[in-house]
Amino acid sequence: MTKPLDATHADPFAGAPTFSLANRVERFAFGIVWLLCARWTPPQARRWRNWLLRRFGAKLALSANVYPSARIWLPRNLTMQAFSSLGPGVICYSMAPIKIGRHVVISQRAHLCCGTHAIRDPHFQLRAFPITIGDDAWIAAEAFVGPGITVAEGAVLAARGAAFSDLEEWTVYRGNPAQILKPRARFQRARQ
Structure with a gap:
């Protein structure tokens, strides 16, 4: 897991970085490769994009689908199971691991955000916590x-x-903050 720098020694309010140089170089390199080699590709070129993401440490099933306009902060913190999708414009702020199950749809411009700050800390320490999304969500x-x-x-x-x-299984939520709307009918999918 990527760990933010200690804000007591690297003051972000004074312009200090919040992550190590190695982390920043890795993200910069990925950003350049994604821009030049993936961002412009048609949606059907998912295998090519998956191959690129795997080169940067992402753990993707062969049938996973990441759209070219999705923004992934750090690919090595992303795991996607079979037949799951990160749709157009999705922001995957993967400061910590993001694990996505099978047959999951992350629709356009959704935001998966692993980062927050310790609001009671005078240094406003950055913190990162993992996100897990279960099958068929x-x-x-x-x-x-x-x-x-x-x-x-x-x-x-x-x-x-x-x-x-946390969101309970087979339940539909809406609003900010999300509240239960209704149960979702359970189904069983034949596993491929």
Whole structure:
């Protein structure tokens, strides 16, 4: 896991970096490669994009689909299982591991955010917590999943919803903060 620098020794308010030089170089290199080799590709070129992401440490199933306009902060913190998708414009702020199960849809412009700050700390220390999204879940358009959240199997976060606490399995949530709307009908998918 990527660990932020100690804010008591590297003051971000004074312009100090919040991550190590190695981390920043890795992210810069990935950003350049993604811009030149993936950002412009058609949606159908998912295998090429997956290959590039794997070169930077992402753990992706062959059938995972990352759209070219998705923004991934640090690929080595991303795991995607079979038939899951990061849609157009998704922000994957993977300061900590993000694990996405099978048949998960992360819709356009959704935001998966692993980072936050210690608001009681005078140094405003950056913190990172993992996100886990279970099989058959759906994070709808422009929804936000916060640091340390687990989205259980089959859960749905409706468009522009914001999850600041864990979402229960097979339940539909909406709003900011996300509240239960209704149960979602369970189904079993034949595993490929």
